[in-house]
Amino acid sequence: MKKSSTYSRRDFLKSSGGIALFVGASGILPQLVSCSSPEEIEKVLEKHEVTAWVKLSENGDITIFNPASEMGQGSMTSLPMLFAEEMDADWSKVSVEFSPQESEIYGSPGWSPGTKMMFTVGSRTTNSYYTTMRTAGAQARYVLLHSAASHWDLPIAELSTKKSKVVHEKSNKEISYGELVSFLQMPASLPEFSEGQLKDPSDFQLVGKNIQRTDIPEKVTGQAKFSIDIRLPDMLFGVIERGNLHGSKPTLLNEPEISASKGVLKIIPLDYGIGVVANSLEEALAAKKKLAIAWSESKASDHQSQEIYGSYEKIAASKDPGRVLTEKGNVKQAHRLAAKTFTSDFKNDYVYHAQMEPLNAVIKVSGDLGSAEVWVGSQQGFDTKLGVPEILGIPPENVTIHLQYLGGGFGRRSMNDFVEECAILAKEMAPCPVKLFWTREDDMTYGAFRPLSLQRLTASTDAQGNLTGFSHVVVGDGGGLVASGVQNDHYDIPNQFAEWREASNGIRIKHWRSVGHGPNKFAIECMLDEIAKDQGKDPLQFRKRLMKNSPRALATLVKVEELSQWNKTTASDRAKGVAFVEHGSLGSGVCEISVDRDSGKITVHNFWIALDAGVIIHPDNVKAQMEGGIIMGISSALKEQITIVDGKVQQSNFHEYELLRMEDVPDDIETFLISSNSHPEGVGETATPMVACAIANAFLTLTGKKLRHLPFTPERVLEVLRS
Amino acid sequence: MANYKLEINDIAYEVDVDEGTSLLWVIREHLGLTGTKYGCGIAQCGACTIHIDKTPMRACVLQVQDFSEGQKIRTIEGLSENGDHPLQKAWIASQAPQCGYCQSGQIMQAAALLEENPNPSREEIKSKMNGILCRCGTYLRVIKAIEMVAKNEIPSNS
Known part of the structure; x- marks a missing residue:
């Protein structure tokens, strides 16, 4: 198992050779894109979103894209297993990366009929992606079968697959998926694969096995990246004091002192808190400690939880x-x-949720305020762009989400208030990226x-x-x-x-x-x-x-x-x-x-x-x-x-x-x-x-x-x- | 702002920060060794556990100026060359991590424990590991992994 990693959406095809199989993308014609031709990648990217579920390389390496958040519950392994099962992929050649956050393409059936959703909540991941991942895997296998049939000039019905190989038993011929890459061609149409055409659970080879989780090797060496670990050139640090009375409105009493505080670049008042952006984390935290704030009464003011x-x-x-x-x-x-x-x-x-990684996000807004990149550990949402487009007043397609591992979710990261806060701060500081940092005290006191x-x-x-x-x-x-x-x-x-x-x-x-x-x-x-x-x-x-x-x-x-x-x-x-x-x-x-x-x-x-x-x-x-x-x-x-x-x-x-x-x-x-x-x-x-x-x-x-x-x-x- | 020299994982680093800056911010944000995590800032959760001259300590409550005089600092990145410390292998064999955020701290604490006591009882493990919180509830597998190393029972394929 190779190390999985996140990737920049526009770079992911360029990162290596191989072929991306554009299957399972609704409304978009299935197609193949060579990853070694930069011009061709650019052309395709102009026409389509990146919609690959899987990438194949000539050496047999297979990358499967996981559409769900990984917060320790194992989606980074279980969903790719379903895909690999139907594709008959050799699991030892598989690595896993997060998919782009595009629910039309990578969503599973939502709560209302006909909708799609990328939302890792309610224990719905395996249940809702079971058919989606298997169908996409079966389609990938079909493309491989079709290509082998053309290459050998044999009827597709005589071919079978096994552990990353297409086999023609009658003539004792076989070709590996890697060797097939240079012969890949797309059928005119892809079968939809109803449930009955997928494998019967009793025929599963991979599903049901105790294989090692794909995310664990990098979680024992400190190499696994959470959004709190993101460091970018010229990155600034944002913190927000939100008080301990929910719904209260702040008035900052010592603005001159805070502005003059070492490293402070900007004070950004919000309805419910005072934001401070500084050059370093320690300077931002030092300024936060010095904030003198008068807090208004709120609806919660009279609440006594133990007497209620x-x-x-x-x-x-x-x-x-x-x-x-x-x-x-x-x-x-x-x-x-x-x-x-x-x-x-x-x-x-x-x-309180007490997820071990306090809330945080990193956002870089472009100098013209027209686009943004977001690094975050989120359980995603109905809106896969996590509220950022609304705050910046830009179209959703101009926001790229780089999903990171979540240092625990438990429901707290299905609420993207912290991502919106980070967008507000990052907009003020564009084009410098801003890391918004919640201390444990922030995370607990202003918990939900x-x-x-x-x-x-x-x-x-x-x-x-x-x-x-x-x-x-x-x-x-x-x-x-x-x-x-x-x-x-x-x-x-x-x-x-x-x-x-x-x-x-x-x-x-x-x-x-x-x-x-x-x-x-x-x-x-x-x-x-x-x-x-x-x-x-x-x-x-x-x-x-x-x-x-x-x-x-x-x-x-x-x-x-x-x-x-x-x-x-x-x-x-x-x-x-x-x-x-x-x-x-x-x-x-x-x-x-x-x-x-x-x-x-x-x-x-x-x-x-x-x-x-x-x-x-x-x-x-x-x-x-x-x-x-x-x-x-x-x-x-x-x-x-x-x-x-x-x-x-x-x-x-x-x-x-x-x-x-x-x-x-x-x-x-x-x-x-x-x-x-x-x-x-x-x-x-x-x-x-x-x-x-x-x-x-x-x-x-x-x-x-x-x-x-x-x-x-x-x-x-x-x-x-x-x- | 002052200049401090730090020896981390046998590499000499220099950093310009204010006196009093937390060693955790220096390690993570200034030097980019982000395997050591922030969890509480008050030495309650152990996510930032590192070794200072082989002793496990909580980096969040340490100040940079106190550790720039040749102390040997070790972080998870320096525990082994290829991620093949016996504990790291045992952690994989027992499939211990879930979200993974606390695991650097767990492993660093466990490594210090085994240095001092290569064959701890379960009660000794619990007592020495008690300072490291895990919200995902991986404690039983963490214990299993430590016992695997203590008993030299790491499967060879891991």
Whole structure:
């Protein structure tokens, strides 16, 4: 495997010899371009966008272009694997580069029919690119077959491919893809390749294998480039002071002092902050420290995050209905006719993304302000140019995005506010490039958090103990940010109802890994254990009965029962807890915990997961996603908490916002992947929401007490133990 | 502005910066050794871990003038000539990194740990590595990689 790297769009064909195969580009005629003829490249570039999915060289080297962001989830390997599988490429000859950011060409099907999108969010990458990448790979293979057929003057139907070779078995002839380069010719048209014409999953040679990830070698030598690592000639450094009260407007009180500060080139006031551009990073940061700013009041000024739950309880209890999220049967009647009803509230504080690379971007605006180049680690967006054209008042085609590795995303980098800020600063400083740098304090204090929310659940059972009704009120800010994951399609509960009631506090909020699934699965899965306990039933057996009409979900539960040796008695100071989560893929998880009753500290000793994600492209990477998702889940469930006092964010850095460290990791996280030929589903967000509920359920078994407020800090645990 | 001489990865560098400038900004922005990362600026995350005379330290809280008198500074770029330090091989074999941002710090901390104690227990590994944060949650694979080196169990094909 050769080192992958990013490349300048206009240079990428020139960088080496070989032939670019222009396939898979909608609306553009497929064609071949020789990469050794600069004039020809220029001619093609004038007519078309660069639309290659793959580049072939005479020596057999193959470059495949990855259209998704790489933030550690493995897209730089799994998507090219799909392409190479259908192309029958020899993986040892493959290297991978990011594709240009052009969604018409490189997008996968978007959320509304007929649209395309380059947006690495919602665990959609593998699911949405599965057919796109395979089709493009099959088309590339077809071009190779067609060319070999012409070269040999043989019918295409008699040819086959294998490991970067076209083979004619009858005559025992073969030619490598590299040797074919000089004979390549484009067919008049390319077949579309319906699903049925692509390989059957049981014939996959590469997909399903544990090959090494393409991005890892350069990530162990420090050579992998994140946008924070970009250095350009004449580059300037921008910083912005945004305060700790979201929505507040600044007035700069010491402009002369800042202007005179060493290295400062420009002060750029924004609605919500004061920008400073300087010659060096240390000069920019020194000037930022000296800023004297008067901050206005804002909508958030009165917000006290730890006292707000009383008002959320009132909203949950009020007669005013919210927005209906899901409705099945007649839940009111079920509650009315119930032999028994259960009601519980669940709460969760704000949490912060804490991606290890603080936000940053580098932008160079041309001297005439007519074009721009952007170096950034972004989860992209509906607009693949990330808002830059609007800020500069130039057409999208004049903005080139050089996507870099992301030092973590978790949803924060799907919001491109930092890219827009950088464009504002870079426009002022054109033609010098500007690196916009967020300190950790900026990143945390001006974060966009998973919203604080409250879940009120009411469940009813009939005289036989059957679960007949389940209603779920979510109170919080941000609609989908708090509402996702309320539906219980895999539990056979005849009457279900869920609604969202808005409570807005002026705090910046954003998708955070698993989004509403975190708080909502916590509530749902804890409620199930509460009912099972009341009925004296084993919580896992209780769920099995509820899943009787959902065989795939049930299979994960049955498997994790075996994997975790659920029925085996654990040490007397330990207990197990179970939870089920659907987030595209279906997963059941079991944890084993203990509690220090003096300190209130919970320790998670083990985690077992059984996952059904359809076709598994890259098994070891799916396991890595499970491990990471569980550890992020433990971190957030036990430790993480952003608090707001008088509207002001109280945490500024990792000494105040603690993440799980190595000493607190479980001994083991074991994942079993259930074999399936179904269309692949995302795996990045299925593990995290299992954790809080599995821990709380284990805690209920261990202590008989209910943890109902995230995070389960030692203080809260002690409070619950004493209650 | 003053002139400082630094010895990094056995190469002599000179840099003109103000006294008090963070060694991290010097290494990354002035000298272009960007494998060492910024994560917090207050020695809480360990992403900027480098070796100074073989001791692992957080570059973000060090000042340039204190390290320009012949101290031997080593960054991830100087850990091995061809990226083939046993830890780097083990990191690949265990497929440890996800986003990768913290991994230079993890590897540099681990290298210093093994220099001092070639066969650490799991508890010793956890305790010595505890200062390096990883948000992607790669800790178990990091431990596995370190144990691979300690037990001399790196697969030859990696």
